[in-house]
Amino acid sequence: MKTITSFVKMKTNRDPIAMVTAYDAPTAKAAAKAEMDMILVGDSAGMVVHGYDSTIPVTLDDMVLHSKAVKRGAPHIFTVTDLPFLSYNGEFAETLQSVKRLMQETGIQAVKLEGAGRTLSVIDRLTQSGVPVVGHLGLTPQSVGTIGGYKVQGKTEESANQLVKDAVAIQESGAFALVLECVPLQLASHITDLLTIPVIGIGAGVETDGQVLVFHDIVGFSDGFVPSFVKQYADIQTEMETALLTYVKEVKQSIFPEPQHTFTMNQEIPGTLYKGGEK
Secondary structure: OOOHHHHHHHHHOOOOEEEEEOOOHHHHHHHHHOOOOEEEEOOOHHHHOOOOOOOOOOOHHHHHHHHHHHHHHOOOOEEEEEOOOOOOOOOHHHHHHHHHHHHHHHOOOEEEEEOOOOHHHHHHHHHHOOOOEEEEEEOOHHHOOOOOOOOOOOOOHHHHHHHHHHHHHHHHHOOOEEEEEOOOHHHHHHHHHHOOOOEEEEOOOOOOOEEEEEHHHHHOOOOOOOOOOOOOOOOHHHHHHHHHHHHHHHHHOOOOOOHHHOOOOOOOOHHHOOOOOOO
16 A cells, blocks of 8 residues: 555656545445555545535535445555545534544545635644645635635636645645645646645646546546546446346346346256145
8 A cells, every 4th residue: 555655755756646536345446456546535425426416415424434435445545535514614623533433434544625724723733633634725616605616716816826825835734645626737737846745636737746536537437517627538327328228128028037147946846836725
């Protein structure tokens, strides 16, 4: 398993970090077979898996469930889990209990928190408590209601400068890595060069220290909206629908199950079975 030191070394050596968001054991196992560097158990599970229209309804119980499944599928891959909406904005003791539960019950290696501002002190206190933390700036889905929707961030001089300041502050607070989502490539490149910690981009151009995408987006396992920054490497949705249509057709036409999918018994036994009340 890679460690925090491994990721810092990868940044120094300009060895790009490959990260994927996964939510269950089969997808995590596939990521492990692909030699993924890092897995993110994202609260995007709310939208991708549970059918919500945002990440807001996702609970700590949800994240524990998904994290357990991912670690069973990829026990030797460094795994980061999102702290869900409002789970780190109240009393620090409550935040600490949430993090303790995630790490002790699931075996994940780190947690991810969105934003700066008040979040900086939480990052600082968590890292002082021995918890590895990943920051997240740019498009922060948990704050989509206050930032005007799912759109590119940091396009103006003022907002770009604020993102730079926030990135530096997150590093100084103790985070070992930063996810930078939906920002112009020039800004992402500048922040990547400025920081000593790895910067993982999603919709942030090729000059970050690594990339992260959602598993379902990568393999085309979705019939909904696909962000413009996503490259789909397969079309699993179409293949899945074709398979299911064929299955229904074969069931309706009594084609399936065929002999090779059926169990048999000694031919003498059926004649001895209980019939019509006879003993």
